Amino acid sequence: MDFEFSTEYEDFRKELRSFAENDMPEGFDPDEADKDEIQGIRQKIAKKGWLTLPWPEEYGGMGAPHLKQMVFNEETAYRRIPANDNAISMLGPILMLEGTDEQKQKFLPPIAKAEVRWxxxxxxxxxxxxxxxxxxxxxxxxxxxxxxxxxxxxxxxxxxxxxxxxxxxxxxxxxxxxxxxxxxxxxxxxxxxxxxxxxxxxxxxxxxxxxxxxxxxxxxxxxxxRGWYVGARLLDFERSGVNRSASARRTLEEITDFAKNNTLNGKAMSSISRVKNNLANMAIEVEVSRMISYRIGYLQSKGEVFNKEASMGKMFGTEMVQRIYSAGMDMLGLYGTLQQGSKYAPLNGRIQKGYLASYSATIAAGTSEIQRNVVATRGLGLPRA
Ligand SMILES: Cc1cc2nc3c(=O)[nH]c(=O)nc-3n(C[C@H](O)[C@H](O)[C@H](O)COP(=O)(O)OP(=O)(O)OC[C@H]3O[C@@H](n4cnc5c(N)ncnc54)[C@H](O)[C@@H]3O)c2cc1C
Known part of the structure; x- marks a missing residue:
């Protein structure tokens, strides 16, 4: 067991950090960007060959190990760089497994170049x-x-x-x-x-x-x-992903900073037990979510099935994100409900926006109840109802 990434991956993280600092538009905010701006950024990333790292070169990839893609997904989600989409993370892998040569040649290269939306x-x-x-x-x-x-x-x-x-x-x-x-x-x-x-x-x-x-x-x-089996396999790709824990870690850092720099009823927020407990719980959950995602990345790199793990990761990750935004709203009080753009909105209204969006995340790609059913039946071998 090795809990460290190799030097190659750590160097790649540095390269991505440098891209975020030097090559992204000044003050870029994915929540406010329009689709063309986002597409422009994705095309810039595509030119570096990073969008579809593990894909074969003939389809626009670099033939890199799956773990490198995971590192890429983690860094870009943390830095709020809009890189991934459903074609890269879901359809592409399925076409690679199930598509004809003609389908791969026709559909994969435009995805790798960020020229199409699916x-x-x-x-x-x-x-x-x-x-x-x-x-x-x-x-x-x-x-x-x-x-x-x-x-x-x-x-x-x-x-x-x-x-x-x-x-x-x-x-x-x-x-x-x-x-x-x-x-x-x-x-x-x-x-x-x-x-x-x-x-x-x-x-x-x-x-x-x-x-x-x-x-x-x-x-x-x-x-x-037999499309059901193709479609269900695609769901495993949709449900997995290190992006949730990475963006949750960023949000947690921001609300922790807020607690360090603000007061509540005349007391430093960071000294209030309830705030500290909430933040500590969130720090633990972010790590758990990250470890589930790393395990999925590992299984994927071995070419193994990651069905129940994808459901665990999706359910835990999306519920964790809800709890983080809830904790954030709890700390910010009524100011937290103000929308992006208001001069009184803490953290530029990001917590309020994330809080609203986090509710649909436990429904998308199969509800939390359905993920629990998958873990119970395929993970624990319990009978279907
Ligand atoms: C943000 C977002 C994006 C989405 N994007 C897409 C998209 O791009 N394409 C697409 O095709 N769909 C998309 N969806 C739809 C999504 O896949 C469905 O909403 C989801 O599968 C649930 O289906 P439903 O809404 O019909 O709820 P229902 O199936 O009607 O479920 C209602 C409630 O009953 C519960 N329930 C149902 N069956 C069971 C069971 N067997 N055991 C326990 N509880 C159960 C559910 O958990 C839920 O709480 C998206 C949804 C969201 C929220």
Whole structure:
């Protein structure tokens, strides 16, 4: 067992730190940046070959070890550099495992160059946790599938060029066995995107409608009617990630600094037991979350399955983030509720914003209850209900 990273990785961390200090736009704030500014930064990172480090060179990667990617993800999340996206962390790895050579050649290089945006079309109005009950239909017609139905909560679909989605291709088969995984051009005739505004007032969610949308059969990933297994494997990539513990560590440092430099009822905040206890609990949780993520990185680097670990990491990490923001709001009092931009908002309203956003994180990519079900059944061998 070795709890240290090699010199190569530590040097890489230094290189990333230097990038954050010297190559990022002055005063950059990912919460306030628009999509083009973010895309510009990602393209700059892509030119250095860092976006898709472990991918083979022919697809735009550097053939680096998986752990190097984990170091990259950790440093960029801590430094609030918007590098990762669902195509890099979810679709790319799945195409590498399940895609045809033609699909890899067509879809991977533009992802590695940060030239395209993807969205994920899984959930439907009646199918969330019980995703395998999904009803959007894809029917074979000559060289195409024809899609009809609707998807909901599709993050970023209004800015996406492509969609990876699950559709029902055999309505008579048992529900897990009649689903296929398809890649859909968002500009295809018949795709309609309608915005959904969340409780923080942001437009990230959308509902999609498919009206006889034609998708070439070359865009089927994996076997026909076996898309459930492709889609479920992708969820393991979606649920894992060291980014949660890294950004939580940054937030914890900021609220700890705040406690050191502010008073409450005339007393130094940092001397109040409740504040100290909260911060100490959070420090422990951040470390636990980081260790679960390192374990996933290790399993991934060995090519091993990390299914229950991904669920543990997702559940613990997102609930930990909620607790950190709650502790932050508790410390900041009513000022903590002020929005970004107000001169009275401590830490530029970041805690308030994170607090609101943290609630949806325990729902996205499968709720905490579903992650606990995975740990109980696949981790502990307990029976399904
Ligand atoms: C920020 C965010 C981004 C998202 N982005 C996307 C996206 O890009 N693409 C996409 O396809 N979807 C996306 N989703 C949707 C997300 O995957 C679903 O919201 C999630 O799977 C839960 O489904 P649901 O909302 O239908 O809740 P439901 O399934 O209706 O669940 C309601 C409640 O019942 C509980 N429950 C349900 N079944 C069980 C069970 N078997 N055991 C115990 N408890 C259970 C749930 O935990 C939950 O508390 C996103 C969601 C969020 C919050």
């Amino acid at each position: 969205a994920q079309g899984y959930s439907e109005p009646q199918s969330g946790s019980d995703l395998a009950s999904l009803q959007t239909r894809a029917v074979e017609d000559g060289d195409d599938f024809v899609i009809n139905g609707t998807k909901i909560w599709t993050s970023g679909a209004h800015e996406a060029d492509w969609l990876f989605m699950l559709a029902r291709t055999d309505p008579d088969a048992p529900k897990h066995r009649g689903i296929s995984f398809l890649l859909v051009d968002m500009k295809a005739p018949g795709v309609e995107v309608r915005p959904i505004i969340d409780m923080a007032g942001r437009h990230n969610f959308n509902q999609l409608f498919f009206d006889n949308v034609r998708v070439p059969k070359q865009n089927l990933v994996g076997e026909y009617n």
